[in-house]
Amino acid sequence: MVGKDKLFALIESGLAASxxxxxxxxxxxxxxRVIRFANSAIHQPMAERNVSFFIRVLHxxxxxxxxxxxxSEKTLLDAVKLAEANxxxxxxxxxxxxxxxxxxxxxxxxxxxxxxxxxxDLLEEKVGTLLERGSGSVSYAGVFWTLxxxxxxxxxxxxxxxxxxxAANCQTVATKGDLTGFSAQASPDITQIRPExxxxxxxxxxxxxxxxxxxxxxDYMCLLEEYAVxxxxxxxxxxxxxxxxxxxxRSIIGAKKGQKITHESISMWDDGLNPQxxxxxxxxxxxxxKKVVFIDQGIAKDVVYDLVTAKRFxxxxxxxxxxxxxxxxxxPLNLEMAGGTSNKPEMLKQMKRGLLVxxxxxxxxVHALKTMVTGMTRDGVFLVENGEIVARxxxxxxxESILRAFSTTVALSKERKLVASDVDGGFTMxxxxxxxxxxxxxxxxxxxx
Amino acid sequence: xxxxxKKILDTLSAQGASYADMRIVERQMESxxxxxxxxxxxxxxxxxxxxxxxxxxxxWGFACSFEQTPEEFVRVAEEALKMARGAAKLGKEKVKLxxxxxxxxxxxxxxxVNPLHxxxxxxxxxxxxxxxxxxxPGVLVARASFDFFVEKKxxxxxxxxxxxxxxxxxxxxxxxxxxxxxxxxxxSYPNSFGGNYVQAGYEYIERLDLVKHARKxxxxxxALLKAPQAPSGQKTVILDSSxxxxxxxxxxxxxTELDRVLGMELxxxxxxxxxxxxxxxxxxxxxxxxxxxxxTCPEGIGTFAxxxxxxxxxxxxxxxxxNFVGYLSSRETAAQFGEESNGTMRGDGxxxxxxxxxxxxxxxxxxxxxxxxxKETEDGLLMxxxxxxxxxxxxxxxxxxxxxxxxxxxxxxGKLYKNATYTGITPxxxxxxxxxxxxxxxxxxxxxxxxxxxxVQTMFVGHGASPARYRNVRVGVGKW
Numbered sequence: 001m002v003g004k005d006k007l008f009a010l011i012e013s014g015l016a017a018s019x020x021x022x023x024x025x026x027x028x029x030x031x032x033r034v035i036r037f038a039n040s041a042i043h044q045p046m047a048e049r050n051v052s053f054f055i056r057v058l059h060x061x062x063x064x065x066x067x068x069x070x071x072s073e074k075t076l077l078d079a080v081k082l083a084e085a086n087x088x089x090x091x092x093x094x095x096x097x098x099x100x101x102x103x104x105x106x107x108x109x110x111x112x113x114x115x116x117x118x119x120x121d122l123l124e125e126k127v128g129t130l131l132e133r134g135s136g137s138v139s140y141a142g143v144f145w146t147l148x149x150x151x152x153x154x155x156x157x158x159x160x161x162x163x164x165x166x167a168a169n170c171q172t173v174a175t176k177g178d179l180t181g182f183s184a185q186a187s188p189d190i191t192q193i194r195p196e197x198x199x200x201x202x203x204x205x206x207x208x209x210x211x212x213x214x215x216x217x218x219d220y221m222c223l224l225e226e227y228a229v230x231x232x233x234x235x236x237x238x239x240x241x242x243x244x245x246x247x248x249x250r251s252i253i254g255a256k257k258g259q260k261i262t263h264e265s266i267s268m269w270d271d272g273l274n275p276q277x278x279x280x281x282x283x284x285x286x287x288x289x290k291k292v293v294f295i296d297q298g299i300a301k302d303v304v305y306d307l308v309t310a311k312r313f314x315x316x317x318x319x320x321x322x323x324x325x326x327x328x329x330x331x332p333l334n335l336e337m338a339g340g341t342s343n344k345p346e347m348l349k350q351m352k353r354g355l356l357v358x359x360x361x362x363x364x365x366v367h368a369l370k371t372m373v374t375g376m377t378r379d380g381v382f383l384v385e386n387g388e389i390v391a392r393x394x395x396x397x398x399x400e401s402i403l404r405a406f407s408t409t410v411a412l413s414k415e416r417k418l419v420a421s422d423v424d425g426g427f428t429m430x431x432x433x434x435x436x437x438x439x440x441x442x443x444x445x446x447x448x449x
Numbered sequence: 450x451x452x453x454x455k456k457i458l459d460t461l462s463a464q465g466a467s468y469a470d471m472r473i474v475e476r477q478m479e480s481x482x483x484x485x486x487x488x489x490x491x492x493x494x495x496x497x498x499x500x501x502x503x504x505x506x507x508x509w510g511f512a513c514s515f516e517q518t519p520e521e522f523v524r525v526a527e528e529a530l531k532m533a534r535g536a537a538k539l540g541k542e543k544v545k546l547x548x549x550x551x552x553x554x555x556x557x558x559x560x561x562v563n564p565l566h567x568x569x570x571x572x573x574x575x576x577x578x579x580x581x582x583x584x585x586p587g588v589l590v591a592r593a594s595f596d597f598f599v600e601k602k603x604x605x606x607x608x609x610x611x612x613x614x615x616x617x618x619x620x621x622x623x624x625x626x627x628x629x630x631x632x633x634x635x636x637s638y639p640n641s642f643g644g645n646y647v648q649a650g651y652e653y654i655e656r657l658d659l660v661k662h663a664r665k666x667x668x669x670x671x672a673l674l675k676a677p678q679a680p681s682g683q684k685t686v687i688l689d690s691s692x693x694x695x696x697x698x699x700x701x702x703x704x705t706e707l708d709r710v711l712g713m714e715l716x717x718x719x720x721x722x723x724x725x726x727x728x729x730x731x732x733x734x735x736x737x738x739x740x741x742x743x744x745t746c747p748e749g750i751g752t753f754a755x756x757x758x759x760x761x762x763x764x765x766x767x768x769x770x771x772n773f774v775g776y777l778s779s780r781e782t783a784a785q786f787g788e789e790s791n792g793t794m795r796g797d798g799x800x801x802x803x804x805x806x807x808x809x810x811x812x813x814x815x816x817x818x819x820x821x822x823x824k825e826t827e828d829g830l831l832m833x834x835x836x837x838x839x840x841x842x843x844x845x846x847x848x849x850x851x852x853x854x855x856x857x858x859x860x861x862x863g864k865l866y867k868n869a870t871y872t873g874i875t876p877x878x879x880x881x882x883x884x885x886x887x888x889x890x891x892x893x894x895x896x897x898x899x900x901x902x903x904x905v906q907t908m909f910v911g912h913g914a915s916p917a918r919y920r921n922v923r924v925g926v927g928k929w
Contacts, residue, residue, distance in 0.1 A: 036903055038713045042536035046511040047528055048800045067494040070515045086491050091573045093487040124535040141716035143903045173716050249589045249628035325492045364839045366850050369633050374848045376841040397846050399927030422905045444926050445872055447846050
């Protein structure tokens with residue numbers, strides 16, 4: 001970690017050098033440790049140290065942007081000049097009147113020193129603990145990563161904020177021949193992650209049955225494990241939960257605001273202050289993160305905004321901006337779905353005939369406004385009959401509207417699980433979701449594996 | 450810089466590393482987006498740093514940093530070595546590297562006009578003009594964009610390699626989104642998801658003539674709103690060149706990556722159905738299908754002179770008249786088969802480990818014209834410009850959607866359809882290909898966002914393809 005004082009000092013020199021009426025400088029620092037393993041051996045251990053600066057200036061409402069990495073003051077000042085030139089372009093469009101003002105920011109303590117300070121040697125040891133669980137019966141492939149990150153935001157309106165946070169994620173696929181199982185644990189606090197449990201759970205799932213049976217595609221009642229629910233939630237968010245999606249006419253929330261769009265048990269929101277998640281109390285514009293409800297008991301509610309989209313929609317920013325070279329619009333980073341009252345054994349009991357799905361793979365949108373996506377099952381699909389898991393099933397392709405599937409919700413688990421997205425870039429998406437039992441999920445293709 | 454790099458690498462050798470390499474990479478990127486006659490995005494980014502990869506006792510370690518100081522060089526080298534030592538304790542089989550001659554040389558991709566030196570006003574004006582042409586009734590969003598990328602890379606290894614490369618990539622595209630009620634439809638030119646990317650300068654942008662194509666794609670987007678839903682069933686499908694390119698990417702490029710085949714990507718991206726026993730024996734497609742990995746292809750964004758292990762760029766046949774004959778390999782994976790690397794290792798910038806990546810994976814042209822293919826189709830669909838893509842973790846079961854499709858009835862094009870999709874199993878699908886269009890129809894497509902690895906690395910890869918025809922394909926998937 002570079003540290004608050006050094007980052008603030010550099011940013012202050014950039015602000016002082018700017019000739020623009022308003023200037024905003026953001027620093028994102030990270031130390032990332034990644035241990036990738038495959039064939040039950042570490043094959044790609046890596047460590048990265050980086051710090052990036054994102055500069056925006058305002059000139060008659062026009063925004064100029066530039067970014068650089070490194071701690072050189074000269075490089076930073078050159079980037080400030082570049083941002084100034086970009087804002088002064090004759091064709092630049094007025095997008096904003098002012099950057100954020102200083103507002104009360106909620107406190108958040110998402111930094112766990114055991115996560116932040118862990119060395120590669122200790123992380124490799126933890127991976128070793130996981131690999132031992134296979135004891136020759138399965139082969140493991142996966143990753144254990146830790147992120148030690150800090151965000152500093154200052155602007156010429158007096159905003160001066162710093163936040164440090166940590167994140168860790170351990171996940172693995174266990175393989176024996178054609179049989180695979182998956183497990184993962186994510187937390188801001190690495191001491192909460194049990195690599196031996198991750199290994200054991202994936203192993204149990206891989207070895208649950210010795211063979212897979214082939215079933216025809218069609219509509220099945222499905223118990224979706226948290227990883228599968230998280231994947232669907234992630235894609236729904238991308239298609240529908242941002243102001244950009246509303247503007248582009250591809251958001252179901254924008255198209256049907258205030259209307260019932262799915263089952264009344266479905267509520268989804270973003271909460272950057274939930275300590276179970278990777279907390280981020282403000283965004284890169286220095287706006288405090290608000291809790292934003294996307295779907296409330298099945299009703300379409302709202303989306304996330306940054307300053308630019310908020311002005312366009314005549315509303316206030318919800319504090320979901322990312323740097324311009326990360327995203328073209330605001331992004332919900334801390335997704336959540338409400339749990340219910342059920343649990344896995346109860347859900348299984350409710351299934352006369354259906355499928356238990358561990359996770360999905362390679363989901364892609366087919367039609368955003370209809371929330372239609374396609375993808376594959378992966379690492380464990382099981383047939384459930386009369387409440388019992390009776391067979392392993394070969395993988396399916398699905399082509400389904402997420403909200404149509406959610407509209408057939410039968411039960412949600414009370415317990416929720418944190419699922420981490422990829423750690424690329426430093427802003428990690430965290431998704432907190434329950435297990436979900438749906439009456440119908442449309443599988444449109446079967447496989448021989 | 451060679452002396453400083455050599456000093457670090459020599460130190461690593463002295464500490465017991467059997468191999469080490471170091472890359473210093475500097476990138477400059479410019480992205481401009483005009484949306485609905487509004488300059489929506491105007492970013493310039495610069496990013497630099499270095500990465501050191503160490504092989505110790507048969508295990509890898511990699512560390513990297515933004516800070517290019519002698520002290521940080523030493524710290525990062527020590528960290529990479531420490532990780533490799535730790536990994537070696539938990540390793541099973543020791544990594545061996547296929548031999549390669551020390552590479553020395555300097556290379557720059559051809560570029561007539563450096564896009565970063567073109568006045569921004571000129572670029573922005575062009576995007577505004579293209580957008581304006583798309584702003585017709587029914588179009589909700591008119592979007593035009595440029596992406597420019599310049600990368601300078603130094604590479605040195607303990608085996609005496611020292612290379613210096615610079616590549617320039619230019620990309621551009623326009624897209625019209627039409628909306629009516631619950632229906633929204635997109636059309637793009639020259640390709641979807643940001644357009645097309647080539648290894649060239651601003652001269653490519655002028656060649657594209659975005660303004661000329663803008664009105665047509667806007668009209669097509671609006672027309673799609675009223676178009677009927679694409680039919681379901683088994684049909685003959687003709688894919689346009691760009692869709693064939695993506696089909697190659699997903700169902701040939703990825704499954705021929707030897708690291709996937711050997712289980713090294715199983716934790717995330719998945720494996721491959723093209724297991725080693727299939728090489729030279731497996732019928733991948735019809736005899737019309739010959740696919741090569743060409744890292745020397747002019748303008749291809751997967752073109753270079755040396756990969757990130759110092760292996761020279763090569764042309765490798767992957768599929769020869771339908772037979773599966775070759776993989777994309779690295780020094781580590783090739784050594785497992787007693788072969789030499791065919792030079793496909795690339796890392797995404799300074800802060801990523803090199804992985805096996807597609808170069809330009811190209812389908813050799815056939816001898817048909819598009820008209821001939823249509824004329825000889827009784828009942829089919831012509832599917833144009835990708836909209837959606839997905840494939841399983843073994844690269845067998847795929848599903849694609851295109852922005853638009855035309856009915857083909859008795860040898861003629863008919864109705865325009867919306868929401869067209871097709872699905873299949875890789876070898877069955879390529880096996881059903883009975884016609885590939887000629888060199889005249891062959892185009893090179895650049896995908897700037899091929900994802901692989903953890904953290905996900907995005908890579909520039911190319912695909913050359915002509916339109917091709919496939920028989921008995923399942924189309925119209927899902928309930929609409």
